[in-house]
Amino acid sequence: xxxxxxxxxxxxxxxxxxxxxxxxxxxxxxxxxxxxxxxxxxxxxxxxxxxxxxxxxxxxxxxxxxxxxxxxxxxxxxxxxxxxxxxxxxxxxxxxxxxxxxxxxxxxxxxxxxxxxxxxxxxxxxxxxxxxxxxxxxxxxxxxxxxxxxxxxxxxxxxxxxxxxxxxxxxxxxxxxxxxxxxxxxxxxxxxxxxxxxxxxxxxxxxxxxxxxxxxxxxxxxxxxxxxxxxxxxxxxxxxxxxxxxxxxxxxxxxxxxxxxxxxxxxxxxxxxxxxxxxxxxxxxxxxxxxxxxxxxxxxxxxxxxxxxxxxxxxxx
Amino acid sequence: xxxxxxxxxxxxxxxxxxxxxxxxxxxxxxxxxxxxxxxxxxxxxxxxxxxxxxxxxxxxxxxxxxxxxxxxxxxxxxxxxxxxxxxxxxxxxxxxxxxxxxxxxxxxxxxxxxxxxxxxxxxxxxxxxxxxxxxxxxxxxxxxxxxxxxxxxxxxxxxxxxxxxxxxxxxxxxxxxxxxxxxxxxxxxxxxxxxxxxxxxxxxxxxxxxxxxxxxxxxxxxxxxxxxxxxxxxxxxxxxxxxxxxxxxxxxxxxxxxxxxxxxxxxxx
Numbered sequence: 001x002x003x004x005x006x007x008x009x010x011x012x013x014x015x016x017x018x019x020x021x022x023x024x025x026x027x028x029x030x031x032x033x034x035x036x037x038x039x040x041x042x043x044x045x046x047x048x049x050x051x052x053x054x055x056x057x058x059x060x061x062x063x064x065x066x067x068x069x070x071x072x073x074x075x076x077x078x079x080x081x082x083x084x085x086x087x088x089x090x091x092x093x094x095x096x097x098x099x100x101x102x103x104x105x106x107x108x109x110x111x112x113x114x115x116x117x118x119x120x121x122x123x124x125x126x127x128x129x130x131x132x133x134x135x136x137x138x139x140x141x142x143x144x145x146x147x148x149x150x151x152x153x154x155x156x157x158x159x160x161x162x163x164x165x166x167x168x169x170x171x172x173x174x175x176x177x178x179x180x181x182x183x184x185x186x187x188x189x190x191x192x193x194x195x196x197x198x199x200x201x202x203x204x205x206x207x208x209x210x211x212x213x214x215x216x217x218x219x220x221x222x223x224x225x226x227x228x229x230x231x232x233x234x235x236x237x238x239x240x241x242x243x244x245x246x247x248x249x250x251x252x253x254x255x256x257x258x259x260x261x262x263x264x265x266x267x268x269x270x271x272x273x274x275x276x277x278x279x280x281x282x283x284x285x286x287x288x289x290x291x292x293x294x295x296x297x298x299x300x301x302x303x304x305x306x307x308x309x310x311x312x313x314x315x316x317x
Numbered sequence: 318x319x320x321x322x323x324x325x326x327x328x329x330x331x332x333x334x335x336x337x338x339x340x341x342x343x344x345x346x347x348x349x350x351x352x353x354x355x356x357x358x359x360x361x362x363x364x365x366x367x368x369x370x371x372x373x374x375x376x377x378x379x380x381x382x383x384x385x386x387x388x389x390x391x392x393x394x395x396x397x398x399x400x401x402x403x404x405x406x407x408x409x410x411x412x413x414x415x416x417x418x419x420x421x422x423x424x425x426x427x428x429x430x431x432x433x434x435x436x437x438x439x440x441x442x443x444x445x446x447x448x449x450x451x452x453x454x455x456x457x458x459x460x461x462x463x464x465x466x467x468x469x470x471x472x473x474x475x476x477x478x479x480x481x482x483x484x485x486x487x488x489x490x491x492x493x494x495x496x497x498x499x500x501x502x503x504x505x506x507x508x509x510x511x512x513x514x515x516x517x518x519x520x521x522x523x524x525x526x527x528x529x530x531x532x533x534x535x536x537x538x539x540x541x542x543x544x545x546x547x548x549x550x551x552x553x554x555x556x557x558x559x560x561x562x563x564x565x566x567x568x569x570x571x572x573x574x575x576x577x578x579x580x581x582x583x584x585x586x
Contacts, residue, residue, distance in 0.1 A: 022492045032493050033405055037414075040398040040464065044417040047461045051432035054439050068438050120334070123327035130324065139328075141573045146335050148565045150522045152539050153558040156546050157338035160345065160555075167341050198335060249423065256425020258525050263546065273427045280431060280529075290435065293428045304423055308416075 052297075059290035060085040070287045089291035099275065099292065103299065106272040109186065110254035113193035117201045117250050118243065120194065125205035125242075126235075129212075140206070147199040154196055155263050162188055162264075184266035192260040197253070201246040204314050208242030209235075241313035248307035252300050272296055339562060346555035363556040370553070373541055380521055380538035383452060387459035388516035394460070395467025395512060396505075400497075402468070403475040421465040430529030433458045437530060450532035458530045459523060463516035470515060474508035475501075511572070518565065 022032070061070040075082045093099045128139045146154060161167050162182040169179040182188050212235065220230040258273040265271070272292065280289040346364075350357035367373065398418050405411075421429065437447055437454050447453050482504070486496040502509075524539035531537065545551045 022494055033401075033408065036397050036401050036405075037408070040394045040401070040418070041410075041414060043394055043461070043464070044398075044414075047433065047436070047457060048417050048421060051436040054435045055428075055432045058435050058439075068442060120327075120331055123324055124331040127324040127328035137573065141569060142332060143335075145566060145569050146339065148518050148569055149339070149562050150539070150558070152522065152524055152542055152546075153342075153554075153561060154339065156542070156554060156558065157342040159546070160342055161338045167337075195334070195338070198331070252423045253425055256427050258427055259543075273425060276427045276431065277525075286435065289431055293431050296425060296428060300423070300425065304420065307423060308419070 055290045055293050058287055059089055059294050060087070061287045061290075062086045062088060063285045063287055068286070069284055086287070089288050090295075092288065093291055093295055098270075099272075099295075102270045102272045102275045103295070105270040106255050107299065109189060109269075109271060110193070110251050110257075113190050113197075113254055114247050114251045116190060117194045117198055118247055121198055121201035121205060121246065122243075124198075125202045125209055128202070128206055129209035136210075143199050143202050143206075151196055152259060155192055155259055158188070158192055158195060159183065159263060162191065183264065184269075186265065186269055188264035189261055189269055189271075192264045193250070193254050193257065196260065197250040200249040204245040204249065204311075205239065205242040207314055208239045212238055241310045244306060244310035245314050248303050248310065252303050252307065255300060256296055342555055343559045343562065346552065346559040348552065348555075351552060363552045364560075366553045367556050367560075372536075373538075373553075373557070376536050376538045376541040379452065379535065383455050383459060383537065384517045384520035387456045387463055387520045388513045390456070390460035391463030391467045391516045392509060392513045394464040395516075396471050396509065398464065398468045399471035399475055400501075403472055418465055418468050421462040422469070424462075426523070426525035427529075429462060430458070430526040433461070433526070434529040450530055451535040454530040454532070455527050455535065455537065458526050459516075459520040462526070463519055466515050466519060467512035470512040471505060471508045474505045478504050514568070514572075 025031075025035070057073055058070055061073060063069060064071045071084065071086070073084060075084065124143070128136060128143070131139055159166075163169070164179055164181070164183065166182075168182070173179065182191075216234055216238075217230055220234050221227075225233070256273040256276075257271060258277050261269045261271040261274050262277075265274075273296075276289050276292045276296070279285050279292060345356075347359050347361065348356055349360035349362070398414075401408075402411075402415055402418065408414075433454070434450075437450060440446060441448065447457075482500050483496050486500045487493070491499065522539060523537075524543050527537045528540055528543075531540065542554055542557070545554055
């Protein structure tokens with residue numbers, strides 16, 4: 001690319017070392033592009049793509065005692081290579097009620113929590129987008145700050161809040177209200193997801209809302225629309241990319257959530273991330289855990305595609 | 318107009334929801350009683366206990382090292398990936414590449430953790446590397462997902478700066494490499510700093526992936542905290558949380574002030 005037309009005026013002396021390095025590399029057929037791409041491409045292939053292939057491979061093995069605790073897919077016996085694939089893990093996923101119930105309940109919990117997060121996050125994002133300039137950065141910082149503090153510690157903070165003798169119940173006690181049972185219920189899991197993922201909802205919503213032209217609202221009001229009407233037919237449709245991006249940013253990780261159901265949920269709170277964890281750590285059934293992971297990937301693939309589309313729309317506008 | 322009072326109230330309630338649990342956690346870290354929720358007097362004894370717990374201190378040191386190393390690896394890889402995605406409009410496998418870069422952002426932790434562990438086990442039995450699991454495998458895992466975050470941050474900075482500066486340098490005879498180090502790098506430096514810090518905090522915070530890929534004797538801070546919390550209330554965790562929150566709050570505050578200070582200067586120049 002650059003070697004094709006050399007500058008007619010020789011470059012100043014101090015530029016020479018870099019140019020010389022590049023010319024020498026170009027001579028052996030290495031271009032700048034290759035140098036930029038090679039490290040991230042290799043790293044992501046080896047540590048992101050290949051691992052997913054390995055998970056798929058091991059999901060077709062069976063549990064075995066020994067190290068590693070799964071059967072080999074390929075075996076050589078008297079000069080012939082044998083490929084043994086077990087479908088038993090996948091068959092179990094569909095026939096054992098535990099897995100089906102866990103998938104459905106994960107999707108349900110993630111979906112409900114996402115809707116609640118949207119209902120709380122939208123007005124907050126809107127308020128920040130419409131706030132005076134000097135307030136906006138401070139409010140945004142207040143949204144981002146909890147995101148930087150430890151996720152685990154924020155979930156822990158909630159346990160102190162919702163415990164039987166926790167802050168909320170002590171507060172209710174002042175009014176003579178009986179303590180509520182909040183911990184180890186699905187309710188606590190909803191609160192946990194909404195609480196920890198709220199910033200992920202607010203940021204993309206804010207990004208779309210802040211770019212909306214205020215002239216549109218004025219035009220709508222001039223034409224006689226009430227604020228509610230303006231919101232429903234102007235603001236809401238225009239902020240759709242932000243709504244989709246924010247919702248997917250909450251929904252996708254919430255499906256596979258492990259920390260929240262195990263610290264806040266009860267024994268009856270079925271979530272697939274927890275099932276995978278138990279399958280791996282408690283039952284040491286690695287192939288079964290791999291099959292659970294593959295099925296989870298299938299569940300999140302469509303939301304991930306939705307997210308990518310919405311995100312490019314959020315950035316472009 | 319109805320919006321007049323609805324938005325401020327909704328926003329204040331939202332912020333109260335975000336901050337109330339954190340505030341109560343900080344307050345109760347100074348509580349004398351072992352019962353985390355019953356106030357019995359001011360005390361800093363849990364902070365003292367924290368600094369005399371060798372297991373916790375060891376885990377904290379390990380976590381800080383892992384976070385620094387993996388954020389640095391991610392900084393290099395993520396910046397290169399961002400340069401490729403913003404500057405090279407077309408190349409073979411671009412879609413696959415951009416997918417691989419951004420997928421770790423939303424991939425559920427349990428899948429990432431399991432996948433990397435199975436990879437490490439398979440590699441060990443076929444290639445003999447990495448031997449066992451510990452700090453090295455956690456660093457690799459964290460660097461991988463932090464790369465995605467660094468890339469997003471650097472990408473947005475790269476795509477909204479004036480390219481004519483780079484073109485001018487090239488016209489004056491600077492090679493692409495030299496242009497990158499002399500022109501591009503100083504301009505995107507703030508994004509590099511925030512990308513590194515983001516990677517550092519995310520690595521420091523990760524429980525799930527580290528639990529999968531760590532080995533015996535290499536428990537990170539979140540793993541120790543999680544096992545403590547699972548066993549029940551422990552006021553020293555409150556104290557630890559308060560320290561971490563204070564450090565993070567100061568860091569974010571400093572970054573925001575720096576940004577606000579830098580703005581008028583940029584407008585003038």
